[in-house]
Amino acid sequence: MSEYVTTLSTVDEPHLETLRRLLADVRSVPALAERYAHVDAITGPDDLEKVPVMLKDDLQAALRHLEPTARSGATWVFQSGGSTGSPMIGYAPTGLYMAEVQRHWGALDADDVVVNAWSAGKMWGAHYLFNELVDRAGCVAMSLGAIVKEEYSAWFDFFAARKVTAIGGTPSVLRLLFAHAREHGHRLPDLRKVLFLGEAWDARLDEDIAQVAPAARRWGMFGSTETWVVATNTPDCAADTWHLMPSQLVHIGEDELLDFTSLKPDGLNPVLRYRTGDAGRVVECSCGTRGLQVLGRRDGLVKFRGHLVNVADLIDQVSGVDGVQRAQLVVHEYADRGAMLEVLLLTARDASDVADRVREHIVASAFGPSIVFQRVPDSLRVTVTEALITNDRTGKTANLVVRQHS
Numbered sequence: 001m002s003e004y005v006t007t008l009s010t011v012d013e014p015h016l017e018t019l020r021r022l023l024a025d026v027r028s029v030p031a032l033a034e035r036y037a038h039v040d041a042i043t044g045p046d047d048l049e050k051v052p053v054m055l056k057d058d059l060q061a062a063l064r065h066l067e068p069t070a071r072s073g074a075t076w077v078f079q080s081g082g083s084t085g086s087p088m089i090g091y092a093p094t095g096l097y098m099a100e101v102q103r104h105w106g107a108l109d110a111d112d113v114v115v116n117a118w119s120a121g122k123m124w125g126a127h128y129l130f131n132e133l134v135d136r137a138g139c140v141a142m143s144l145g146a147i148v149k150e151e152y153s154a155w156f157d158f159f160a161a162r163k164v165t166a167i168g169g170t171p172s173v174l175r176l177l178f179a180h181a182r183e184h185g186h187r188l189p190d191l192r193k194v195l196f197l198g199e200a201w202d203a204r205l206d207e208d209i210a211q212v213a214p215a216a217r218r219w220g221m222f223g224s225t226e227t228w229v230v231a232t233n234t235p236d237c238a239a240d241t242w243h244l245m246p247s248q249l250v251h252i253g254e255d256e257l258l259d260f261t262s263l264k265p266d267g268l269n270p271v272l273r274y275r276t277g278d279a280g281r282v283v284e285c286s287c288g289t290r291g292l293q294v295l296g297r298r299d300g301l302v303k304f305r306g307h308l309v310n311v312a313d314l315i316d317q318v319s320g321v322d323g324v325q326r327a328q329l330v331v332h333e334y335a336d337r338g339a340m341l342e343v344l345l346l347t348a349r350d351a352s353d354v355a356d357r358v359r360e361h362i363v364a365s366a367f368g369p370s371i372v373f374q375r376v377p378d379s380l381r382v383t384v385t386e387a388l389i390t391n392d393r394t395g396k397t398a399n400l401v402v403r404q405h406s
Contacts, residue, residue, distance in 0.1 A: 004045060005250045005282060005292055007243070008263075011045045015263045022262070022272040023051070029065040032058060048251070053259050054274045059226055060088055068268040070094065075268065078125035080225035080308050087123070088308075090225035091268035096125070097228045098132040100245055100264075105232045107195055107219040108137035113162060117169035117177065118198070119306070120145040121371045125225050126198055126306075130168050139166075146375050152177060156186040164188060168195035170306030171202040176338050178208035188213040197221040197229070198306045200296070201239035204335065222294065224276055226269050227260050236287035243291050250292065256281055257298060277301055302400060304331060305338055305379065307369045311400045314362075321361055323347050323354040328388045330401045341369070342381045344388055355382040 008015070019042045027036045035058075039050050054062075069075045070093035079087035108114060114134050118127040120143065127145065134141040142162075147155060156177075159167075169177070174196065181188070191213035194205070201220065209216050217235035222242045230250070231242035244250060249261040256279040262271035277297045285291035302309050311329060318327040330342040343362070347354045359382045363373045373380040390397045 002049075002254075003252045003282065004048075005244065005252065006248065007246050008249075011249070011263075014265065016042060016044070018263050018265055018267070019048070019261070019272070022267075022270050025066055025270040026054070026058075026062055026272055029062045031061045031065070045249070048249075048261065048273060051273050053253070054270075054272055056088060056226075056275075056277075059269065059271070059274055062270050063089060063091065066270065068270075070268065071266060076125075076128075077123065078128075078225050079123040080125075088225070089123075090125070090228070092125075092228060093266055093268060096129045096132045097247075097264060097267075098129060098136060100247060101221070101229050101232065102133060102136040104245060105219075105221075105234075107193060107232070107234075108134060108139055108166060110138040112137065112139035112165045112193070113190075114139050114141045115159060115164055115167040116141065116143045116145070117147075117167055117173055118145070119173075119371065119375075124307070124371070126170070129229070130195070130197070146173075148375070149176070149180065152180045153184055153186065156181050156184075156188070159191075160186070160188055163190040165190050166193035166195060167191065168197070170198040171196050171205060172199055172305045172338055175202050175205055175208070178205060178212050179336060181212040182208045186212060189215070191216045193217060193219055195219045195221070197223070199303050200294075203239070226274060227262065227271055227276065228269075230260060231292060233285075233291070234287065237291065238286050238293070240295075241283060241285045241291040241293045243285070243287075243289070250280075252280060252282070255279065255298065256295060258292075258294075302331065304341055304369055305372045305376075307372055309369050315399050317361070317365075318343060318345075318358055321354065321358050324358065326388065327358075328397065328401065329399060330389065330403060333402065333404045335406050338376065338379060340379050340381060341373075342383055344383050344385050346386075346388060347384050355384050358382045 026032050035052050068091050073094035076092050077089055079089050116130050120127040192215050194216050220233045221229045222231045223229040230248045231244045233242050247264045251259045258278050258280045259273040259275040260271055261273055279295040279298045280292050283293040315327050324345055326346040328344040332340045363370055388397050389401050
């Protein structure tokens with residue numbers, strides 16, 4: 001059953017004008033013009049049913065043609081991941097649309113002392129997006145960025161001394177930090193808020209946080225570099241259930257796949273029925289109102305330590321290394337530490353150094369998940385094997401296998 005979700009009581013004329021502008025933009029893209037030629041006008045939300053779903057490659061084609069720029073201030077370009085050869089990008093004006101989030105969410109206030117633990121490297125947007133949020137909240141902010149395990153204890157001592165009240169990061173990074181703090185007896189008695197974006201919440205964090213910072217509660221943001229923040233939740237909500245920003249119109253289609261339409265008058269990315277790959281449904285949230293429960297991804301992309309990885313593209317890149325006959329990705333998830341990506345290789349007989357060359361190719365890439373492996377070298381392992389992992393029931397060999405370890 002098809003359904004549209006929005007917090008607006010009505011989609012009024014200014015919103016419709018934004019929809020018409022988005023349609024005009026995508027119809028101007030030569031690679032997309034034919035697909036949108038039959039959509040003659042948008043006079044109301046019901047007309048969106050006539051608009052084709054936009055996929056990731058469609059949006060990237062549109063951005064290459066449109067090269068959007070902000071009406072004032074800087075035009076910022078960020079990447080959301082992709083292959084080792086070419087990143088997927090998104091544009092945003094100065095402010096990264098966080099004024100709306102601050103108005104409608106209220107996770108931070110002027111009394112907070114905040115640590116930003118999102119990585120700041122290689123055009124990843126979350127670190128800068130969070131800085132825009134803390135700027136609007138008017139609080140004390142510390143841009144920590146990525147740190148290594150040997151530094152964790154010293155930083156936790158610093159956080160405690162500075163009476164840090166809030167920390168934000170991807171759940172995979174937060175899990176590493178809080179598991180270490182719990183193991184080594186660190187306490188953050190003033191911490192009241194743990195904010196996350198970029199991955200689904202890790203339920204194991206609840207136990208760690210309860211020991212390290214008993215007064216802290218979880219606050220979440222949901223979105224992507226293409227859509228920016230589209231929804232938030234509070235400690236009263238289920239971790240996987242979200243409440244939309246007023247600028248968002250979300251469609252739940254076949255197989256519960258979500259597509260997003262932006263009603264931002266200053267939006268730079270032409271987000272018009274853009275399918276992110278996430279699935280979801282409308283549910284009664286534990287906070288007492290209706291919310292959007294996100295069920296996870298149903299495309300060829302996977303989140304690894306907070307970074308979006310295109311499985312098929314990475315397999316293609318690795319398979320292009322001389323001596324590689326076939327490749328397979330295995331994500332190992334551990335209860336007590338961060339995930340590890342193993343690349344399994346079938347190789348030619350004379351390819352003795354192929355594992356080293358594949359690792360170098362992945363780590364040295366300007367794009368994709370290379371920043372993770374540069375900072376955490378043991379999160380990547382390349383293994384030459386005589387056989388890839390197959391499904392015993394079907395006999396099929398998948399590009400991606402996920403293994404969970406206790």
